[in-house]
Amino acid sequence: MASAATNFSLSLRTKQQIPISKPSFFFYSTSKNNHLRFKSNKFPSHSVSTARNSRICATSSRVMDPSAAKSEPTLPTTVEVDLGNRSYPIYIGSGLLDQPDYLQRHVHGKRVLVVTNKTVAPLYLDKVVDALTRGNPNVSVESVILPDGEQYKDMDTLMKVFDKAIESRLDRRCTFVALGGGVIGDMCGFAASAFLRGVNFIQIPTTVMAQVDSSVGGKTGINHRLGKNLIGAFYQPQCVLIDTDTLNTLPDRELASGLAEVIKYGLIRDAEFFEWQEKNMQALLARDPSALAYAIKRSCENKAEVVSLDEKESGLRATLNLGHTFGHAIENGVGYGQWLHGEAVAAGTVMAVDMSYRLGWIDESLVKRVGDILKQSKLPTAPPEIMTVDMFKSVMAVDKKVADGLLRLILLKGPLGNCVFTGDYDRKALDDTLRAFCKS
DSSP, X not given: OOOXXXXXXXXXXXXXXXXXXXXXXXXXXXXTTTEEEEOOOOOOOOOTTSOTTOEETTSBSOOOOTTSOXXXXXXXXXXXXXXXXXXXXXXXXXXXXXXXXXXXXXOOSSEEEEEEETTTIIIIIHHHHHHHHTTOTTOEEEEEEEOOSGGGOSHHHHHHHHHHHHHTTOOTTOEEEEEESHHHHHHHHHHHHHGGGOOEEEEEEOSHHIIIIITSSXXXXXXXXXXXEEEEEEOOOSOEEEEGGGGGGOOHHHHHHHHHHHHHHHHHTOHHHHHHHHHHHHHHHTTOHHHHHHHHHHHHHHXXXXXXXXXXXXXXXXXXXXXXXXXXXXXXXXXXTTBOHHHHHHHHHXXXXXXXXXTTSSOHHHHHHHHHHHHHTTOOSSOOTTOOHHHHHHHHTTOTTEETTEEOEEEEOSSTTOEEEESOSOHHHHHHHHHHHOOO
């Protein structure tokens, strides 16, 4: 079988050198079997306070000092998403909404539209408007407040954004600002990509899910009744501003939901991060500031590197969807908004791991570790009883990763931190997994 291998490595430029293991990221591809294999690229093992002045392409340039005095503004961690002339920073830190420069430097023109929802608006809308306008009287801000929930991630709700933009006579120099979780970020980004054929936009994610995953990388869109995120565009923001203080108002269920995406990074490409999570999950659930800051930073580093290498998901980026094919079927099957995205992804991850084990690609100890960490995170490890084999298959048949009628899946293969994106698998294993988790 013909194969091609390509090496990827991190570009490290730092005043304080960090030992880093030999790059070990490879992929192999064959058109015959439609198969990509990925081996983890090891990040250096370091604590939150290590390498304060480091700069790593697609990774952090400054790490917050958790012990810094709250009274003094601290420089944020900056993770760069390297996309050439469309590159942009991810700012991560406490109190960033009280430091207007980070937002204002990315606003184009004099008109801003903040897109948020009924839950987030009372908490943070005034603070964001102040950050956009403080010392900047020439900027005027409009806002549109949408209903909250995955069930509203549809065309009817999206039109409310366009209505407000058109009624406000916004022009091509305007900036859209997404203030909220993944639903708001996806819809605001999609609206920005389409309004006047594309305007500037900024992400201000306020949930763990959005901060570690959905706000980074330019995936935008809405759901269709037949499938999740089937209508959308790749459209990159000007920046992502993550004020970790916004997590103080996040419900426990939403916090746990976001941790599903954090766990994903460890499973598919960053074994050391997964091992760190196993030791620090209780600190994350307890909202320890330094633990959350590190988890967000390292997740963004992983996401930024993958996006930099494969912006439009031709192969490598698809691996970020571990558990999502099963998970999206769950969200659709029970009705959007009934299960949170991370809850569905957690159950979907268990199913993907089960299938990987049935194929003989991973050992039983990894199956147990995945189940244990998801339970520790207070996330579901099985789909709801309403789901049937036929329900899974009908939704998975229109999944975005289907190519020429072939359902490609992200599965684990080999030691922790390794995965494959492939359509070359025994269909019996998929059927056996579905039957094992469904009553009919």
